[in-house]
Structure formats: C-alpha cells, structure tokens
Amino acid sequence: MKPFLIILILLLAIILQTTAAPFLSISGNSPNLVLVLILILVTFKDFKEIWWNVVLAGLFLELFSGLIFGLISLSLIGSVYLIDWLKKNFSTIKFWLRTGFIGLGILAYNLLLISLGRLFHIDLFFNLKYLFINIIYNLLIMIIFFFLGYVAKKVFYQK
Amino acid sequence: MKKIFKHPLILSLLVIVVLFFLNYQGLLKRPQDIFFRLFAPAQKIIYKGSLKASNFFDSINSINNLNQENAKLKQENADFLNRIIQLKEVALENEFLREQMDLPDSGTKQLVLADVVGQDSSGSGKYILINKGEKHGVKKKAAVITAGDILVGQIIELTDSFSKVQLITDSNSRINALIQESRITGLVKGNQGLSLIIDLLPQGQNIKDGEIVITSGLAELFPKGLLIGQIQQVLFSDVQISQKAKIKPAADFNKLEKVFVIIN
Numbered sequence: 001m002k003p004f005l006i007i008l009i010l011l012l013a014i015i016l017q018t019t020a021a022p023f024l025s026i027s028g029n030s031p032n033l034v035l036v037l038i039l040i041l042v043t044f045k046d047f048k049e050i051w052w053n054v055v056l057a058g059l060f061l062e063l064f065s066g067l068i069f070g071l072i073s074l075s076l077i078g079s080v081y082l083i084d085w086l087k088k089n090f091s092t093i094k095f096w097l098r099t100g101f102i103g104l105g106i107l108a109y110n111l112l113l114i115s116l117g118r119l120f121h122i123d124l125f126f127n128l129k130y131l132f133i134n135i136i137y138n139l140l141i142m143i144i145f146f147f148l149g150y151v152a153k154k155v156f157y158q159k
Numbered sequence: 160m161k162k163i164f165k166h167p168l169i170l171s172l173l174v175i176v177v178l179f180f181l182n183y184q185g186l187l188k189r190p191q192d193i194f195f196r197l198f199a200p201a202q203k204i205i206y207k208g209s210l211k212a213s214n215f216f217d218s219i220n221s222i223n224n225l226n227q228e229n230a231k232l233k234q235e236n237a238d239f240l241n242r243i244i245q246l247k248e249v250a251l252e253n254e255f256l257r258e259q260m261d262l263p264d265s266g267t268k269q270l271v272l273a274d275v276v277g278q279d280s281s282g283s284g285k286y287i288l289i290n291k292g293e294k295h296g297v298k299k300k301a302a303v304i305t306a307g308d309i310l311v312g313q314i315i316e317l318t319d320s321f322s323k324v325q326l327i328t329d330s331n332s333r334i335n336a337l338i339q340e341s342r343i344t345g346l347v348k349g350n351q352g353l354s355l356i357i358d359l360l361p362q363g364q365n366i367k368d369g370e371i372v373i374t375s376g377l378a379e380l381f382p383k384g385l386l387i388g389q390i391q392q393v394l395f396s397d398v399q400i401s402q403k404a405k406i407k408p409a410a411d412f413n414k415l416e417k418v419f420v421i422i423n
Contacts, residue, residue: 018277051167066286123330
C-alpha cells in the first residue's frame with residue numbers, strides 16, 4: 001500500500017473518530033478507528049516497515065486528546081510491538097488468529113494507557129465490563145474494515 | 160551502537176521523545192493550529208451531520224412518549240412563567256435596593272461564541288475541541304458554558320484559533336459547588352465520564368433529591384452561580400466523614416453544538 005494512501009486513510013479515520021464515532025457510543029465506549037486500522041496493518045506487515053505509520057497515527061490521536069502528550073503514542077507503539085513479536089511465532093496467519101491478535105492488541109493498548117495514566121496521576125476510567133465491551137466493539141469495527149477492504153479489492157481487481 | 164538506533168522500536172520511541180519535548184516547549188502549537196485549520200471545516204460538517212442523525216434517531220425512539228412529555232412540558236412551562244413574573248419583581252426590587260445602598264453592579268459576563276468541531280480521540284477522557292483560541296481572547300482555565308448559564312467545562316489547552324475543553328464529567332475535573340437551597344458546599348467530580356458526583360458534603364445535613372447544584376465561586380476558577388445539575392441520589396454512608404450525592408448534569412454533553420467561553 002502506498003504511503004500516501006495510508007496517510008489519507010489515517011486522516012479520514014481520525015476525522016471520523018473525533019466527529020461521528022462519539023455518537024455511536026455504547027456504555028461510554030466509542031470505536032477507536034485509528035487503533036483498529038493500525039492493528040490490522042501490523043498483522044499484515046512487519047513493524048520495521050510500518051513504524052512511521054504507528055508514530056503518525058499516535059500523533060494524530062494525541063492532537064485530539066486532552067491527555068499528557070506521549071501517553072497514547074507510547075501505548076499504541078507498545079501494543080503494536082507486542083502483536084508484531086507474537087506474530088513472528090506463526091508461519092501462516094488465518095482470520096481467527098488475526099482477530100485474536102487484534103483483540104489482544106486492543107487489550108494491551110487499554111492496559112498500557114491506564115498504567116501510564118496512573119503513573120502520571122491521571123484518573124482514567126477502568127473496569128472489566130468497560131474493557132470487555134471496548135474489545136468486542138472494536139473487533140466488530142475490525143470486521144467491517146475487513147469487509148470494506150474485501151469489497152475495495154474486488155472492485156479494483158475488476159478494473 | 161549505530162545498529163541500536165536503526166531498530167524501529169528505538170527509532171519510534173526517539174521520535175516520541177523529540178515530539179514530547181517540542182510540545183513541552185510549545186513548538187507544536189503552530190503546526191497543531193495549521194492542522195486544525197485545515198481539517199476543521201470537514202470536521203464541522205461531519206460533526207453537525209452526525210448530531211442531526213443522532214437527534215433524528217432519538218426522536219424516533221421517543222415518539223411513543225411524545226404526548227406524555229408534551230403534557231409535562233406544558234405544566235412545567237406554566238410553572239416557569241409564574242416564577243419568571245415573581246423573579247422579575249425581585250430583580251426590580253434588588254436593583255432599586257442596590258441603587259439606594261450604592262452597591263456596585265454584580266457584573267456581566269463577556270462571552271465568546273464557539274462551535275464544537277470535534278470530540279476526544281482517546282475515548283478515555285472527556286474533551287471537546289472548539290473553534291476559538293488565543294486570538295479570540297480565550298485563556299487557559301476559562302469557564303465554558305452553554306445557553307442558560309449551564310457549566311460545560313474548562314479550557315485546558317489552546318492554540319491561536321482552537322481550544323480543548325475538559326468537560327466537567329471528566330474524572331480529573333474538580334469544581335467547588337454549592338447546593339442552592341440548603342447552601343451546603345461540596346466538591347463536584349466527574350464520575351467516569353458518564354455523570355457527576357458531589358463529594359465532601361458534611362454529615363448530618365439533610366440533602367434532598369432534585370435540589371439544584373451551582374458553582375460556588377470559591378478558588379475563583381469558575382464564576383459563581385453557573386448551573387451544574389440536580390441532585391439525583393444521595394449516597395449516604397455512616398462510615399465516612401462526609402456524604403456524597405449523584406448529580407444529573409444540566410448539560411447534554413452528547414449534543415453540544417455551540418458553547419460560550421467566559422473571557423472576563
């Protein structure tokens with residue numbers, strides 16, 4: 001995928017995440033489009049190829065957040081690196097394994113963000129029910145992205 | 160040594176550290192402002208569209224209760240009209256007495272109208288982005304309200320043309336508050352981004368559901384008398400030295416479109 005296209009998709013995702021996504025909130029959880037996109041990307045590519053995408057996505061998220069600068073980027077890089085490291089133990093990655101990795105990535109991101117927040121005395125909302133809904137909701141978004149990707153691939157291949 | 164710095168993880172951490180220091184020095188303000196200016200028009204359109212869609216679906220959901228709600232609102236309207244007449248009389252009397260006693264005017268607020276162009280990206284805090292900044296006279300820690308003097312939040316970060324507002328429902332927000340009828344003071348905190356809690360209410364005081372909570376003006380962070388909400392439920396406990404109560408916020412934070420920043 002060309003870098004320009006990745007930047008464009010990330011920009012679109014951050015705009016939608018800060019405008020439309022809050023209205024789709026379930027029990028205080030709104031979908032994290034940028035996180036899901038980056039986690040999908042890392043299940044297809046190596047971290048060394050996409051590290052700058054992860055930094056850029058983190059920067060976009062930081063711009064629209066009121067948290068201390070760096071917390072989101074660090075959590076994002078931590079979760080992406082973890083998935084990249086786990087992925088290397090498997091020769092082929094099927095859909096269910098990819099879903100598991102992404103779910104784990106969302107969990108790692110949330111836990112890292114909460115831990116870093118505690119370190120800086122920032123009170124971030126955390127309970128197991130919230131976390132569970134967050135993971136399930138973002139995995140649903142992932143399925144939608146996969147479907148859109150599949151449709152886009154079919155359309156462009158036909159052309 | 161060179162190999163370590165070529166490792167993607169080290170490289171990305173280095174970039175974040177550099178960006179952190181640039182942000183700490185305030186050097187990211189300008190690029191941030193340019194970024195917001197570039198994308199704010201698109202954001203505003205999508206935000207307003209989403210708000211309209213959300214309102215539309217809400218109205219469909221509440222269509223069954225419309226008759227009941229209409230009757231309730233008519234009753235409330237009649238009560239409010241009666242109260243307005245009484246308050247107008249009190250205001251005139253108050254003005255007359257103020258003149259007689261040569262007391263200074265209580266002062267009017269200088270407001271800047273702003274559009275909400277986006278909400279928080281992290282999902283963990285409760286913030287909004289508005290399209291007014293330093294060049295419009297907005298300052299850090301300024302109070303943000305909506306129509307009817309309802310408190311929305313406080314400015315926490317600002318660029319030339321944009322500001323980030325921490326909503327009062329954010330877990331890290333603290334407001335000195337006063338229960339209007341019983342004159343009991345307490346501290347209002349955000350309750351996990353969903354509602355509000357008033358804490359540090361003295362034990363033994365009788366607090367009723369439905370009482371109005373306003374800003375007390377203590378610490379001078381927020382002007383006195385801004386509406387916060389209504390007491391929803393008193394969380395009584397004999398073990399603790401103070402009482403707590405749940406507050407129903409007066410503002411609907413999911414439907415914010417325009418807000419005012421108090422600049423004086």
